[in-house]
Each structure stands twice: as C-alpha cells, then as structure tokens.
Amino acid sequence: MAKPKLHRFAIRSSRKKTIEVIVANLFRLMTYCVILAAAYLFFDITANGSKAVFQGKAPFINIQFLTEKPQTLHVFEPLEPYNEIQKRRTQILQLQSKRKALGSNDTEQRTEYSEQIDNLQAEIERWDAQRKAERLKYSDDAYRALDHTPDLSMFKHQTYAYSGGGIGPAIIGTCLLVLGSIAIALSLGLLCAIYLSEYSRPGKTLQAIRLSILNLSGVPSIVFGLFGFGMFVHFFGWGVSIIAGWFTLAIMALPVIIAASEESMRAIPRGFREGSLALGASKWTSIRTNVLPYALPGILTSSIMGIARVAGETAPIMFTAAYALRDQLPWEGLEQPTDFFFQGVMALPYHIYVVSSKIPQNEYTRDMQYGTAFVFLFIVGFFALSSILLRIHVRSKYKW
Amino acid sequence: MNLAIQPERPKPNSASKAKAIIETRDFSFAYGPTQALFDISMDIHKKEVTALIGPSGCGKSTFLRCFNRMNDLIDNTRILSGQIKISGIDIYKRDVDVIELRKHVGMVFQKSNPFPKSIYDNIAYGLRIQGIKRKSELDEVVERCLRGAALWDEVKDRLGDSALGMSGGQQQRLCIARALAVKPKIILMDEPCSALDPVATAKVEELIHGLKTDYTIVIVTHNMQQAARLSDRTAFFYLGKLIEYGPTEQIFMNPENPKTEAYVSGRFG
Ligand SMILES: Nc1ncnc2c1ncn2[C@@H]1O[C@H](COP(=O)(O)OP(=O)(O)O)[C@@H](O)[C@H]1O
Ligand SMILES: [Mg+2]
Numbered sequence: 001m002a003k004p005k006l007h008r009f010a011i012r013s014s015r016k017k018t019i020e021v022i023v024a025n026l027f028r029l030m031t032y033c034v035i036l037a038a039a040y041l042f043f044d045i046t047a048n049g050s051k052a053v054f055q056g057k058a059p060f061i062n063i064q065f066l067t068e069k070p071q072t073l074h075v076f077e078p079l080e081p082y083n084e085i086q087k088r089r090t091q092i093l094q095l096q097s098k099r100k101a102l103g104s105n106d107t108e109q110r111t112e113y114s115e116q117i118d119n120l121q122a123e124i125e126r127w128d129a130q131r132k133a134e135r136l137k138y139s140d141d142a143y144r145a146l147d148h149t150p151d152l153s154m155f156k157h158q159t160y161a162y163s164g165g166g167i168g169p170a171i172i173g174t175c176l177l178v179l180g181s182i183a184i185a186l187s188l189g190l191l192c193a194i195y196l197s198e199y200s201r202p203g204k205t206l207q208a209i210r211l212s213i214l215n216l217s218g219v220p221s222i223v224f225g226l227f228g229f230g231m232f233v234h235f236f237g238w239g240v241s242i243i244a245g246w247f248t249l250a251i252m253a254l255p256v257i258i259a260a261s262e263e264s265m266r267a268i269p270r271g272f273r274e275g276s277l278a279l280g281a282s283k284w285t286s287i288r289t290n291v292l293p294y295a296l297p298g299i300l301t302s303s304i305m306g307i308a309r310v311a312g313e314t315a316p317i318m319f320t321a322a323y324a325l326r327d328q329l330p331w332e333g334l335e336q337p338t339d340f341f342f343q344g345v346m347a348l349p350y351h352i353y354v355v356s357s358k359i360p361q362n363e364y365t366r367d368m369q370y371g372t373a374f375v376f377l378f379i380v381g382f383f384a385l386s387s388i389l390l391r392i393h394v395r396s397k398y399k400w
Numbered sequence: 401m402n403l404a405i406q407p408e409r410p411k412p413n414s415a416s417k418a419k420a421i422i423e424t425r426d427f428s429f430a431y432g433p434t435q436a437l438f439d440i441s442m443d444i445h446k447k448e449v450t451a452l453i454g455p456s457g458c459g460k461s462t463f464l465r466c467f468n469r470m471n472d473l474i475d476n477t478r479i480l481s482g483q484i485k486i487s488g489i490d491i492y493k494r495d496v497d498v499i500e501l502r503k504h505v506g507m508v509f510q511k512s513n514p515f516p517k518s519i520y521d522n523i524a525y526g527l528r529i530q531g532i533k534r535k536s537e538l539d540e541v542v543e544r545c546l547r548g549a550a551l552w553d554e555v556k557d558r559l560g561d562s563a564l565g566m567s568g569g570q571q572q573r574l575c576i577a578r579a580l581a582v583k584p585k586i587i588l589m590d591e592p593c594s595a596l597d598p599v600a601t602a603k604v605e606e607l608i609h610g611l612k613t614d615y616t617i618v619i620v621t622h623n624m625q626q627a628a629r630l631s632d633r634t635a636f637f638y639l640g641k642l643i644e645y646g647p648t649e650q651i652f653m654n655p656e657n658p659k660t661e662a663y664v665s666g667r668f669g
Contacts, residue, residue, distance in 0.1 A: 201475050271513030275575070278468060279526040279582055280503035289529065290515060 042377075049374020052367040064139075065166040065371055070325060070351070071140035073164030073364050076155035081131035088120045088127075095120075137364075139164035162325075162355050163364035167372050169329055173345030174379060176242060176330060177321060178311040181249035186303055188250060189257030193299075196258065197265040198287050217255035221315040224252045229319035242330070243341040245321025253303075253310040260302030264295040297394040304387030308380045314349040322350035324358070348376040421446040421586065421616050422467060427482035429459075429466060435480065436462045440642045442635055449608065449617045451627035451648065454637035455668070460620040461510075463637070464588050467491075467618065468505040469498050486586070506579035510591040512572040514563035519546075519555050522563045522574055526582040541581055549577035550607050569600025573607060587611065589619040593626065605630055624664055628652050636660045 006012060055062045099113040136150055143149075149157075192213075200206050228248030238244045268291050276286040310316070323344040330345055352372050355365055420443035429437040436459045444450045452460040462471065466484060469491065471477045483490045491501055503526075514522050521528075523542045532538065542559070546552040551573050555566070563574055572592055579587055589608070593601040608617060608630055621627050627634050628648060635645040636659075644651060644660040655661040662668055 269513070271509060271511055272515060274470065274473070274507075274509060275513040275515065275578075276525065276529070277473065278470065278502055278507040278509075279529070279578065280499045281529045282499055285529050289525070294516065 045370060045373050045377055048366070048370035049372075049377075052371025053374055062166075066171065066375070067168040068139065068141075068166035069169055069327065070162050070167065070346075070355075070368075071165030072162070073160040074138040074140065074143040075158045075160065075364070076136040076138075076150045077158065078131055078134040079154055079156055081127040081134065082156055084127045085124050085131065088124050092117055092120050137164070141165070160362055160364050161359045163362070163368055167346075167348065167351060167368075167375060169326055170346040170348045170351040170372065171375060171379070172329060173242075173322070174311065174348040174376070176345060177245050177249060177317065177347055178307060178379075178383060180242065180246040181253065181311065182304065182307045184246050185250035185253040185257050185307060186299075189254050189303065190261055190299065192254070193258045193261030193265060194287060194292075197262045198283070198291070213255050213258055217259070221252065221310075221313045224248055225315040225317070225319050227251075228316060233320055238342060240319070240321060240323070240344040241342040242321055242345055245317045245345075245347075248316045248320045249307070249310050249313075252313070252316055253306045256306035256309075257299075257303045260306065261295070261299040264298030264302070265291055267298070268294050297391045300394070301387045301391040304383055304390075308383045308387075311383075312349055312376070312380055314353050317347055317350060318353075321345060322347045324350070324354045348372055348379070352376065419445045419447075421487060422618075423485040423488075425482050425485075427463075427466070427484055428480035429462060429471070430478050430480055431462075431474065432476040432478075436640050437466075438639075438641045439482065441482075442642055442645050444616065444618055445633065446616050447612060447614070448632040449612055449619060449630050451631035451634045452618065452620045452637060453622070453624065453627050453634060453663070454643075455663070456622065458637040459640040460637055461590050464590055464618060464620050465507075467586070467588055468502050468507055470507065472498065503582045504584055505586045505588060506582065506584035508572070508575050508579055508587065508589040508592050510594055512568065512575050512592075512595070514566070514571050514574050514578075516562065516564055518560045519563050519566070519574065520559040522578050523581050526578060530582075545577040545580045548580050548611070549573045550603070550610070551577055567600065569596050569603055572596060572600070572604055576604075576607060576611075584615065586616045586618065589617065591620050591622060593621070593623070601626075624652075624666070636663060638663070 052065050053062055054060055095113050095117050099110060099117075102110055102113075136155065138146065196206070196209065200209075225248065228244055228251070232238050232244035232247050233240060236244075272290040272294070273286050276290045277283070281289070314322075321344055323346055326344065326346050330340060330343060334340055334343075352369060355368050355372065359365065422444035424443070425441050427437060427440045428435065440463065452463065454460055465471045467486070479492060483492060485491070486501070486505065489496070515525060517525070520538075520542055523545050524538045527538060527541055543552065543556075546555060551570065554570065555561075563571065566574060572595075576587070576589075576592070592608075593604050596604065605626065608619065611617060619627075619630065621630075631648045633646065634648045634651040636643045636651060636655075636657075638659055644655060644657045651660060652664050655664060
C-alpha cells in the first residue's frame with residue numbers, strides 16, 4: 001500500500017506527539033476530577049441542607065431553624081406503623097440468617113427467601129411512609145406548651161438531643177466572631193504590614209521577621225486554640241469568651257493578612273511615593289494618601305478571605321469562645337455592657353462538630369448537621385463574595 | 401592628557417557668585433560600598449537652566465537627587481565628603497527639615513508619575529497635604545499652575561477626569577504643574593522627555609524655556625540637542641566625576657576636555 005506522500009508541514013505521528021496528547025488529557029482529567037469533587041460537595045450540602053432551611057409553604061424559608069435555639073426534639077411515632085415495621089425487620093433478619101445457612105445447591109430455596117425479603121422490604125417502605133405522615137414532632141418549647149400530650153396508647157414518645165429548634169444563636173455567634181476578628185486582625189495586620197513594607201530596612205532582621213510570620217501560618221489550628229486557651233482564657237483571665245475567640249482567630253489570620261497587605265503595598269509603583277515625597281509630604285502622609293488607598297482593595301479582599309477561612313475553623317474557638325449550647329443570646333442577661341465581651345457564644349463550626357460527634361446519631365440529627373453546614377457555607381460565601389464586590393467597587397474608584 | 405582636571409568654572413564675572421543658588425563643594429556620595437560621585441564642585445545659577453549630561457550610569461540622576469535629598473529614601477547611602485548649599489544653607493546639616501527643603505526644591509521624574517486621581521486633585525495635592533482646604537484658594541492655584549504649565553486650555557473642561565487618561569506628554573506637563581503648586585524656587589528634572597514623542601517633547605521644552613524666568617531649573621538629559629537648545633550652562637559627567645562645566649555654547653562648540661568633545665560630538669556615550 002503506497003503511503004500518500006507527505007509534504008513538508010504534514011502532521012506525522014510520533015511518540016513525542018502521543019505523549020503530548022496523553023499529558024494534556026491527563027491534566028484535563030485531573031482538573032475535571034477536582035471540579036467534580038467540589039461540585040459534589042456543594043451539591044450534597046445544598047441538597048441535604050436545604051431540607052432544613054427551606055420549606056414547601058410560604059415564606060419558604062424555615063424561620064424557626066434560622067432563629068430558634070437548639071432544642072431537644074420530641075417525636076411521637078404512631079404505634080401501629082412502628083410495631084409493624086419492627087415486626088417485619090425481625091422477619092427479615094430471620095430470613096437472612098436462614099438464607100445464609102443454606103447449602104450452595106439450594107438455589108430454588110435461596111431465590112424464594114430473597115423474594116420474601118424483598119416483599120417485606122417493600123411493605124416496610126409503605127408503613128414507613130405512613131409513619132412519617134402520622135408522626136408528630138415537637139421542639140422542646142412547643143412540647144412544653146402543649147395543652148395535652150398525644151395519647152401514649154397511640155404514640156411512642158422518643159426524645160433526641162439537639163435535633164429540634166434551630167441554630168439562631170450559632171449564626172449570631174459566628175457572625176460576631178467573624179466581624180470582631182476581622183476588625184482586630186485588619187488593624188493589627190495593617191499596622192504590621194505598613195511597618196514591614198514601608199518603614200523597616202531590608203536586612204537579616206527583616207528576613208527573620210518575615211520568616212517567622214510565614215511560619216506562623218503553618219501552625220496547626222489546634223495549636224492556636226491551645227495558645228488562645230492558655231493566653232487569653234487563663235493568663236488574661238478572660239474565660240471562655242467572645243473576646244478570647246476574637247484574638248485567637250485574629251492571631252491565626254494575621255500571617256495571611258500581613259503577607260497579603262505587604263504584597264498589595266509593594267505593588268504600588270514607587271513613583272507614587274516619590275512623587276508625593278518630592279512635593280513635601282511626610283512619609284506617613286505619602287503612605288496615607290498615596291499608598292494605602294490604592295493598596296486597600298487588595299488588602300481587604302485577601303484579608304476577608306483569610307478571615308473567612310479562619311472563621312471556619314473549629315479548633316481555635318473550641319477552647320476559647322464556643323459553647324456547645326447556650327440558652328441566652330449574646331445581648332440577653334447582661335449585667336453590665338462589658339459583659340458582652342466576656343461571654344461564650346455558640347458558633348456554627350463548633351455546632352456542626354457537636355451535632356456530628358457528641359450526640360447519638362439518628363434520622364433527625366442529619367437535617368440539623370446538613371442544615372447547619374449549609375447555612376455556614378452560605379455565611380462564609382457571603383463574606384467572601386462581599387469582599388470581592390468591595391474590591392471591584394474600590395478598584396474601579398482607584399485605578400492606575 | 402590630564403583627566404583629573406579641576407572642573408571648569410563659568411567665566412568668573414562678578415555677578416555670577418552672587419547669582420549661585422546651589423553651591424556644591426567637593427561632594428562625594430556612595431551607595432553602600434560603591435562610590436557614585438567623586439569630589440564634585442559646581443555652582444548652579446539662579447533663574448537659569450542647567451543641563452547635566454553624560455553617558456548613562458555616570459551619576460547624573462544621583463547628583464540631581466542629592467539636591468532635594470531624595471537619596472535619603474535609599475538605604476545605605478552616604479555622603480563621603482563635601483557639602484551642598486542651597487540659598488546658602490547646607491542642606492545636609494542635621495537641623496534641616498527635608499519637608500521644607502523639598503517644598504523649596506521641586507522634582508519632576510523621568511517616568512511621569514501622576515497620581516491616579518483627577519487632574520484637579522493632582523495639582524491640589526501639594527497644598528492639601530499642607531492643610532490648605534479652602535476651595536477658592538485651591539481653584540486659584542490649580543488654574544495658575546495649569547496655565548504655568550501651558551496645560552490650562554487643554555484640560556480646563558475636564559479637571560475632574562482622571563489624570564491617567566491624559567497623553568504621555570500631558571501627564572509629564574501635569575507633573576511639572578503639580579511641582580509648581582508648592583511654589584518651589586528650584587525645579588529638578590530627571591530626563592523629563594525620555595519617554596515622549598518629538599511633538600510632546602517640543603511642548604515640554606517650550607514650557608521649560610518659559611519657566612526659566614521664574615525658576616531655577618536643573619535638567620538631566622541624554623539628548624545632546626535638548627541640552628544645547630534648552631540650557632544656559634551644561635555640566636558633563638563621566639564615571640561619577642564632573643569633567644567639564646561651563647556655558648552651554650562653550651561646552652558644545654569649544655570644549656576644553658577631549659572627553660567632553662568626544663561625547664558631545666557623539667563619538668561615545
Ligand atoms: N539605588 C541605587 N543603589 C545602588 N546603586 C545605585 C543606585 N542608583 C544608582 N546606582 C549606581 O550609581 C551610579 C550612577 O547612577 P545614576 O545616577 O542613575 O546614573 P545616570 O542617571 O547618570 O544614568 C550607577 O553606577 C548606578 O549603578
Ligand atoms: Mg538617570
């Protein structure tokens with residue numbers, strides 16, 4: 001077979017080209033895998049979480065879940081479906097063990113057992129639907145407010161810790177923690193960054209400082225938690241409190257903020273500084289008027305991003321600021337205004353941790369876990385998004 | 401051939417001594433370990449344009465930046481010897497406030513650096529940082545400076561627009577106008593036209609020429625024609641040394657030093 005004659009630029013296959021194609025596709029595949037994983041994560045949390053957060057009838061958002069305190073859930077299972085289901089469960093177990101005991105030749109018998117099991121399974125599902133339709137769920141408050149409890153000859157009464165009510169205090173607590181630590185971390189970080197980028201002289205000391213700040217960002221969060229516990233909770237005697245949480249989170253976010261702020265300030269052309277200095281501006285004036293305004297968008301974005309990451313950590317607030325359960329909202333029952341800072345709060349990440357690991361799991365905790373995760377994701381996303389919008393806004397105001 | 405010649409002074413007519421506004425004596429300057437300026441002595445005269453020329457790296461910018469102490473911003477810079485006096489005051493004495501000095505000695509940079517603000521705010525900047533806030537006063541100064549920089553007619557209808565929307569030549573003239581706002585006596589210019597096209601360059605040159613009546617101007621340039629066109633006196637630098645200094649005509653037509661001659665005739669540099 002005569003090969004068609006190839007001209008000078010014709011595509012010729014070679015090993016190098018094959019490798020090229022394989023490598024490119026490998027990269028693409030890996031990227032898709034990552035995107036898929038992220039998409040699945042968001043989808044899973046949104047799908048499961050929205051069950052708790054949204055509802056079928058107006059106002060479509062489950063206000064109770066977002067505002068109420070976590071409570072014990074009282075469930076009244078209708079007895080009849082409950083008993084029927086239990087009965088069939090036992091039968092299935094029996095059949096399964098019988099099936100296991102069969103020799104390998106009894107294929108007929110085996111299929112018969114399997115069919116029976118399938119039938120029972122289907123019946124269970126039907127009863128389960130009825131059970132779900134008829135069962136009564138009350139949060140603790142609602143239960144106490146009941147005029148007469150459901151007839152216990154018709155219902156089986158069960159209680160589940162933390163599975164009722166909502167996550168209102170945790171939402172408030174997390175927002176408080178995030179806002180406070182942003183304020184502290186931004187002011188501290190900005191001051192450090194201004195010093196490092198504008199005032200310090202390059203040399204060994206500066207490098208050492210940079211290196212240690214960089215190292216700080218590699219410290220595991222639990223270590224920050226312990227540090228905050230030792231420093232703020234005990235040594236300063238603040239106790240488990242918002243303010244201890246603020247400082248712990250702020251210190252944890254500092255490395256990122258300092259690095260980002262420094263970088264943003266470095267990116268400002270030297271000409272701006274020299275230009276204003278040459279007009280007789282003092283150093284601070286030149287920084288204030290001709291460096292900070294232009295560096296601010298970058299500083300804010302990366303800082304808020306940094307805080308949003310840090311605010312998601314459970315470990316640093318576990319010992320310093322978070323209560324597993326608190327009956328009062330932060331502004332309730334204060335004897336004097338300063339008490340506000342010295343009280344613990346509930347926080348979303350810690351709440352997720354508590355409902356996922358500290359209490360017995362059941363079908364009702366699941367909604368709570370996913371709902372909390374969903375709300376949490378939403379809040380963190382909100383902070384990140386607002387920082388980006390802020391950046392775009394400021395950026396369009398100061399462009400060069 | 402004697403390379404270590406004493407720099408040639410302009411003809412010592414009796415008025416020249418009185419007219420010197422910047423007096424440099426045996427000035428030596430170093431960046432860390434590397435010395436950049438060697439024993440420079442020269443007088444710069446009031447209300448004249450003085451050009452500093454020389455091949456790149458010879459220390460022109462360094463020397464210029466010594467006049468308003470911009471080199472203070474660079475770490476490890478040292479004055480090895482000598483002094484610079486402006487209006488009779490040693491500017492490196494301890495009791496000198498650099499802020500006051502820089503208000504007196506303005507500077508225009510090689511790369512035009514308008515601030516990313518409006519045209520108006522750029523000019524007003526120098527006054528605002530001094531605490532002057534009155535609108536009428538600012539308006540007055542902005543107009544005066546823009547007129548002084550021959551920009552007024554071009555931008556008077558868009559004072560609120562960003563300065564970055566201007567052309568390169570306009571930006572550089574804006575920087576000159578900005579420098580005028582703080583009422584300096586001396587204006588230092590470091591290759592102000594190096595990034596401009598010939599038309600814009602001509603405009604800036606025209607402007608500089610006009611400014612001469614009110615200001616003392618020291619300009620660094622690598623453009624021989626520009627120095628010849630603009631300046632009253634020219635100083636030729638080579639490897640950190642002042643080789644020859646004198647009236648521009650003399651430097652270009654009748655240089656005493658063979659190196660100067662070689663440079664101005666374009667044989668090296
Ligand atoms: N910031 C600096 N640090 C160290 N050396 C410098 C610095 N600026 C300039 N120099 C050195 O000083 C010498 C003179 O530079 P410069 O004044 O910029 O020359 P010119 O403006 O005549 O081209 C050069 O050798 C240059 O390498
Ligand atoms: Mg230069």
